Amino acid sequence: MKENRLPQTVIPAEICCAQDYEYLAGHFLAADRLAYIAGGCGHETTLTANRAAFDATSIWPRLLCDVAHGHTAFELFGRRWAHPILLAPVAYQTLAHPQGEIEVARGAAATDSGFVLSTLAGRTLEDVAVHAGEERWFQLYFQSERRHTLDLVQRAEAAGYRVLVVTLDTAIKLPSLRAQRAGFTMPAAVVAANLANYPEAAGRSIERGQSRVFQGVMAQAPSWADLDWLLAQTRLPVVVKGVLHPQDALRMKKRGVAGLVVSNHGGRSLDGVPASLAVLPAIRAAVGDDYPLLLDSGIRSGGDVFKALALGADAVLIGRLQTYALAVAGALGVAHLLRLLREELEVCMAQAGCATLADIGPAMIFRQTGEETGC
Numbered sequence: 001m002k003e004n005r006l007p008q009t010v011i012p013a014e015i016c017c018a019q020d021y022e023y024l025a026g027h028f029l030a031a032d033r034l035a036y037i038a039g040g041c042g043h044e045t046t047l048t049a050n051r052a053a054f055d056a057t058s059i060w061p062r063l064l065c066d067v068a069h070g071h072t073a074f075e076l077f078g079r080r081w082a083h084p085i086l087l088a089p090v091a092y093q094t095l096a097h098p099q100g101e102i103e104v105a106r107g108a109a110a111t112d113s114g115f116v117l118s119t120l121a122g123r124t125l126e127d128v129a130v131h132a133g134e135e136r137w138f139q140l141y142f143q144s145e146r147r148h149t150l151d152l153v154q155r156a157e158a159a160g161y162r163v164l165v166v167t168l169d170t171a172i173k174l175p176s177l178r179a180q181r182a183g184f185t186m187p188a189a190v191v192a193a194n195l196a197n198y199p200e201a202a203g204r205s206i207e208r209g210q211s212r213v214f215q216g217v218m219a220q221a222p223s224w225a226d227l228d229w230l231l232a233q234t235r236l237p238v239v240v241k242g243v244l245h246p247q248d249a250l251r252m253k254k255r256g257v258a259g260l261v262v263s264n265h266g267g268r269s270l271d272g273v274p275a276s277l278a279v280l281p282a283i284r285a286a287v288g289d290d291y292p293l294l295l296d297s298g299i300r301s302g303g304d305v306f307k308a309l310a311l312g313a314d315a316v317l318i319g320r321l322q323t324y325a326l327a328v329a330g331a332l333g334v335a336h337l338l339r340l341l342r343e344e345l346e347v348c349m350a351q352a353g354c355a356t357l358a359d360i361g362p363a364m365i366f367r368q369t370g371e372e373t374g375c
């Protein structure tokens with residue numbers, strides 16, 4: 001069976017919390033497509049580590065706190081946001097729903113949520129913009145020719161995307177063993193719509209004795225010079241996605257990058273790298289308090305959002321859960337997912353005595369040291 005079940009037009013009664021979309025997606029997505037979306041690269045050590053890091057982090061609740069004036073609003077890039085939960089860039093969403101990213105954009109707009117459209121979206125950035133709210137960001141992959149990269153940037157600017165998110169952690173694209181074993185191949189109808197007019201440059205040929213990795217793929221990979229070039233091409237804030245090392249983070253900040261996404265691509269970039277949540281405190285310490293930091297990889301609940309904010313993120317991105325909600329109930333499912341996540345976050349804030357996002361900090365995280373005082 002290689003076809004998806006049609007998305008529902010009502011929220012299924014089985015959905016009681018955000019993570020339920022993950023469980024229900026298996027009833028809507030064809031098995032090979034589910035394997036492609038759900039899988040990580042290699043042996044999925046990092047995919048597992050992402051979840052383990054959240055599970056090993058506990059929220060430390062407080063009693064009798066007055067949070068009746070509470071809210072989740074905050075400022076990011078000079079704008080006021082209703083809440084800190086954005087939708088991550090996810091390629092080829094037409095795998096999950098015939099309308100793909102258009103439904104995602106509608107779900108985000110209905111809930112005042114930011115969303116990031118992938119370079120590899122199944123629908124063009126112009127088509128999606130028509131259905132999107134104001135907080136639409138564009139995720140950029142460097143193309144093999146700079147003129148194509150520049151064209152993408154200019155198209156995103158013209159279509160009203162407000163931030164460029166440059167993803168740098170997938171210079172080498174590693175296949176998912178899970179997807180391979182499930183027999184997944186990209187259906188002919190699912191295409192990277194934004195790239196239709198940029199013919200793929202011929203791959204670099206390597207000489208005998210040369211490495212496919214070093215002299216092949218990496219010889220064409222983006223460099224610091226490409227990042228500097230990009231920063232000079234656009235008036236939009238540029239955010240770099242895929243940062244896991246504090247020294248890279250600091251170097252990006254000094255270069256003029258407007259913010260970072262601490263991310264291991266949901267365990268899809270290189271197997272064996274740390275969980276995003278695990279490296280977040282070190283990156284926050286490196287870049288200082290006032291520098292925009294987002295985090296993704298492994299978030300499945302509003303509790304996870306709370307933990308990420310407590311350990312240093314200003315906002316988070318949601319990857320797979322959005323695609324699962326899209327497959328289950330289209331824009332309605334995406335909107336419902338975002339509402340659930342926001343409410344789950346609010347519950348954690350209230351129970352931890354945090355009326356605003358600014359109140360959330362490392363003190364709300366319990367760490368088992370044997371000498372807990374909390375004072």
Ligand SMILES: Cc1cc2nc3c(=O)[nH]c(=O)nc-3n(C[C@H](O)[C@H](O)[C@H](O)COP(=O)(O)O)c2cc1C
Nearest residue numbers: 037088089090091118167265266296297298319320
């Ligand atoms: C099917 C799939 C496709 C993705 N495509 C992209 C992409 O085109 N660009 C990108 O920057 N990240 C991409 N990502 C990574 C997500 O933006 C995000 O970092 C990751 O999914 C977060 O982890 P989570 O799925 O556990 O929330 C993709 C992830 C998945 C699962």
